[in-house]
Amino acid sequence: VALSGNQIREKFLQFFESKGHKRLPSASLIPEDPTVLLTIAGMLPFKPVFMGKQAAPAPRATTSQKCVRTNDIENVGRTARHHTFFEMLGNFSFGDYFKREAIAWAWELVTVVYALPADRLWVSVYEDDGEAFGLWQEVAGLPPHRIRKMGAESNFWESGPTGPCGPCSEIYYDFHPERGEVEIDLDDDSRFLEIYNLVFMQLNRDSQGNLSELPRKNIDTGLGLERMAQVLQGVPNNYETDLLLPIIARAAELAGKDYFQLSEADKVSFKIVGDHTRAVVHLIADGVKPGNEGREYVLRRLVRRLVRRGRQAGIAGAFTQKTAAVAIDLMGGAYPNLIERRSAIMTMLGNEEAAFLRTLENGEKLLADILGRSRGTVSGEDAFTLFDTYGFPLELTIEAAAERGLAVDLKEYEAKMQEQRERAKRAAKTTDLTGGVDLTGVPATEFVGYQGLTAQARVLGILN
Ligand code: ATP
Ligand code: MG
Ligand code: MG
Ligand code: MG
Numbered sequence: 001v002a003l004s005g006n007q008i009r010e011k012f013l014q015f016f017e018s019k020g021h022k023r024l025p026s027a028s029l030i031p032e033d034p035t036v037l038l039t040i041a042g043m044l045p046f047k048p049v050f051m052g053k054q055a056a057p058a059p060r061a062t063t064s065q066k067c068v069r070t071n072d073i074e075n076v077g078r079t080a081r082h083h084t085f086f087e088m089l090g091n092f093s094f095g096d097y098f099k100r101e102a103i104a105w106a107w108e109l110v111t112v113v114y115a116l117p118a119d120r121l122w123v124s125v126y127e128d129d130g131e132a133f134g135l136w137q138e139v140a141g142l143p144p145h146r147i148r149k150m151g152a153e154s155n156f157w158e159s160g161p162t163g164p165c166g167p168c169s170e171i172y173y174d175f176h177p178e179r180g181e182v183e184i185d186l187d188d189d190s191r192f193l194e195i196y197n198l199v200f201m202q203l204n205r206d207s208q209g210n211l212s213e214l215p216r217k218n219i220d221t222g223l224g225l226e227r228m229a230q231v232l233q234g235v236p237n238n239y240e241t242d243l244l245l246p247i248i249a250r251a252a253e254l255a256g257k258d259y260f261q262l263s264e265a266d267k268v269s270f271k272i273v274g275d276h277t278r279a280v281v282h283l284i285a286d287g288v289k290p291g292n293e294g295r296e297y298v299l300r301r302l303v304r305r306l307v308r309r310g311r312q313a314g315i316a317g318a319f320t321q322k323t324a325a326v327a328i329d330l331m332g333g334a335y336p337n338l339i340e341r342r343s344a345i346m347t348m349l350g351n352e353e354a355a356f357l358r359t360l361e362n363g364e365k366l367l368a369d370i371l372g373r374s375r376g377t378v379s380g381e382d383a384f385t386l387f388d389t390y391g392f393p394l395e396l397t398i399e400a401a402a403e404r405g406l407a408v409d410l411k412e413y414e415a416k417m418q419e420q421r422e423r424a425k426r427a428a429k430t431t432d433l434t435g436g437v438d439l440t441g442v443p444a445t446e447f448v449g450y451q452g453l454t455a456q457a458r459v460l461g462i463l464n
Contacts, residue, residue, distance in 0.1 A: 002232050002233040002234065003114075003229075003232050003233075004229075004242050005225060005226070005229045005241055005242050005243035006333065006334065008114070008225060008228050008229055008232060009064050009087065009089065009225055009334060011113050011114070012062070012064070012089040012109065012113075012223065012225075013062050013063075013064060013089070015105075015108075015109055015113050016060075016062035016091045016105070017062065019060070019091075019101075019105055020059075020060050021058070021060040021061055021062040021091055021092075022057065022058035022060065022061050022062070023061075023062055023063070024057060024061050024062070024063050025063070026063060026064055026065050026066045026087075026335070027039060027044070027045035027063075027065065027066075028066075028286045028287070029066050029067075029068055029282055029283055029286040029288070030286050030287060030288065030295065031044055031045070032045070032048075033047055033048075037070075037294060037295050037298065038067075038068040038069075038070070038283075038295055038298065039065065039066065039067055039068065040067055040068065040069050041065070041067060041088060041222055042063055042065035042067070042088040042089070042090030042092075042220070042221075042222050043090065043092070043199070043220040043222070044065075045063075045065070046061070046092055046094070046220070047159065049094050050094070050164050050201060050218050050220070051163060051164065056094035056095070058094075059093070059094055059095070059096035060091070060092065060093055060094070060096050060097065061091075061092045061094070062089075062090065062091045062092070063089070063090050063092075064087050064088070064089050064090075064225065064334070065087065065088045065089075065090060066085070066087060066282055066286075066335070067085070067086055067087070067088050068084055068085050068279055068282075068283065068298070069082075069083075069084060069086075070084060070298055072084060073305075076271065076272055076275045076276075077239070077267075077268040077269070077270075077271035077272045077275065078268065079189060080189070080193075080230070080236060080237030080238060080239075081189065081193055081194075081224070081226075081227055081230070081237070081238055082238075083226060083238065083275050083278070083279075084275055084276065084279045084302065085275065085278045085279035085282055086224055086225065086226050086238075087224075087225040087226070088222040088223070088224060088225070089222070089223040089224075089225055089228075090220070090221050090222050090223070091105070091219065091221050092218070092219060092220055092221070093217075093218055093219035094216075094218055095216030095217065095218060097219065098200070098202075098217045098219060099131060099132060099135060099200050099202075099219075100135055100139065101219075102198050102200070102219045102221065103132065103135045103136060103139050103140065103169070103198065104139045104140075106171060106196055106198055106221070107139060107140040110171060110195070110196065111140075114228065114232060116173065116231065116232075118140075118141075118142075119177065120173055120174045120177060121142075121146070121171060121172070121173065121174070122146050122147075122148065122171075122172045122174055122184070122186060122192065123136055123140075123142065123146065123147050123148070123169055123170065123171050123172065124147075124148045124149075124150045124154070124155055124169060124170045124172070124186055125147055125148070125149055125150070125155065125167070125169045126149070126150065126151075126152070126155040126156050126167030126168065126169070127149040127150060127151060127152075127155070128167070129155075129167040129169070129200070132167065132169050132200065133147055133149070136169070145181060145184075146181075148184065148186055150186075154170075154187075155167060155168050155169070155170070156168065157199045157201070157220075158205065161205070161209075162204075162205050162206060162207055163204065163205065164201045164203070164204055164214060164218065165201065165203050165204070165205055165211075166199060166200045166201045166202040166203050166217075167199075167200050167202075168197055168198060168199040168200065169197075169198045169200070170186075170194050170196065170197045170198070171194075171195055171196040171197075171198075172186050172192040172193060172194050172195065173192065173193045173195055173231050174191065174192055175191055175192070175193065176190075176191045179191060193227055193230070193231065194224075194227075195223060195224060195227050195228055195231065196221065196222070196223040196224075197221060197222045197223075198219070198221045199219070199220040199221065200217070200219065201214065201217060201218035201219065201220055202214055202217045202218075224238075225243070226238035226241060226243050226244070229241035229242065229243055237271075239267075239270075239271045239274055239275070243330070244271075244274040244275070244278070245274075246326050246330055247273070247274040247277050247278065247323050247326045247327050247330070248270045248271065248273065248274040250322060250323055250326045251270055251273045251274065251277075251310065251313060251315065251319070251323050252270060252313075254310075254315045254319050254322060254323075255310075255313050255314035255315045256314065257313075257314060266313075269309040269310075269312045269313040270313050272305065272306070272309040273306060273309050273310050273313060273323060274323075276302050276303075276305055276306035276309070277306060277320065277323040277324055277326075277327045278327050278331070279302050280299060280302050280303055280306060280320070280324070280349060281324050281327050281328055281331075281338060281345050281349075282331075282335070282338070283295070283298070283299045283302070284299070284341065284344065284345045284348050284349065285335070285337045285338050285340075285341045285344075285345055286337070289348065290303060290348065290352045300352065301395065303320070303349065303352045303353065303356065304356050304393070304396065305399075306320055307320065307353050307356050307357065307360065308360065308396065310323075311360070317357075318350065318353050318354060318357060320349050320350070320353045321346050321349055321350050321353075324345060324346065324349055325346075328342055328345065359390065359391045359392060359393075360392075362390045362391070362392070363386050363390035363391070363392030363396075366385070366386060366390060366392075367386060367392065367397065367400060370382045370386070371400060371401065371404055371406065374401070374406055376406065376407070377406060377407045377408065377409050378397065378401045378406050378407070378408045378409065379409050379412060380408070380409040380410065380411065380412025380413035380414070380415065380416055381412060381413075381416060383397045383398075383408050383409070383410075383413045384412075384413050384416035384417065384420075388416075388420065394408075394413065
């Protein structure tokens, strides 16, 4: 029988413990680094160590790190491999071992511990990294044509304009070896899946842009737990692994449907429900509250998408506590704070869902009318009415419109918003004379809220 997700995680950590790594717990999704909204990779908690600002916790460490990547939100349910919330397994060297060991152990892990057949594996290296190109042949016995040289965009890692950086090398799984070994494109995700990324942090870039060798070289790696589970469990996507499927199955049950009988298009909503349920329970467990800014807004947006997708999937009424209960049971063993915070998670989720359901119910009928009569573009005026009168968030209108191939006239929307603000200002002046009572019903914060919303939507890649 195939390894479970929990076993895959445990085997990774045990393997690197056997290679002298200290097992450390996952850091919070709320990073200490104030420049990053959420923990997006296993290396993030160690950034101060790599930057030489903090002592290493041990020469070698291994973790399973909770990550949230909002930049992948549009891929969720659409590609087989992307989530917002996922677990990144990692092994790290802080000035200790380097490229040879990192490559040798990565190879041993995937071919011996996980027992993947060597002839299903391909790797990429940075085009100028002749050392890695040689090591993959020497240490792993890979033939040269299976080691693809790639450019800086995908295979050179840096975390900013200055600081430590270096080439990386990725391991890919081949689902279709029968397609042959010519005209290989590792970015073709109908055939290949990136599972493991090794970063060889060997250079430092100074403020003039000059690169110099780091005196102490580091290793930073990331292996996607859900992706490894997809491969080892022989399922067509991460969603159908034992890490997510029970949540999806519960949602399908609530909708009175059999997930496996659905068309691929109809499965998307269920996949999003599975993904977002995991993300929101972890975000709340780590102390994020729903709100209108920063990571609080990320959480709010995820809850709203979750609720809306549940409705689209055919679930009537509030349901998020039910899918959350499955997610907490699934992951509580590996992440005990989910169990400790269970009641807080349930309360917060239930309240946020209830508030949003009221908004949705008010706006959805009008939205359907608007989408039905719009040709090519939803007018800014309609989008504005939805927001202003029904509290229906702009980004939902944009998303619902996009699902029907429609754009939203954001220029006109902004113009309406501007008019609104002018009106509010004039009204505020008038009311000042009458004793500072705001009679407009349009608080001055409304527009600020919208600006925040737009900025967030941009961050989330909804607006450009
Ligand atoms: P991709 O090219 O598939 O988007 P990536 O190159 O952006 O992946 P890395 O930043 O190298 O990913 O992260 C290290 C590993 O974490 C990846 O090799 C993959 O296994 C996993 N991973 C990255 N992003 C996601 C995601 N959104 N969902 C699930 N796993 C992910
Ligand atoms: Mg990516
Ligand atoms: Mg990649
Ligand atoms: Mg990568």
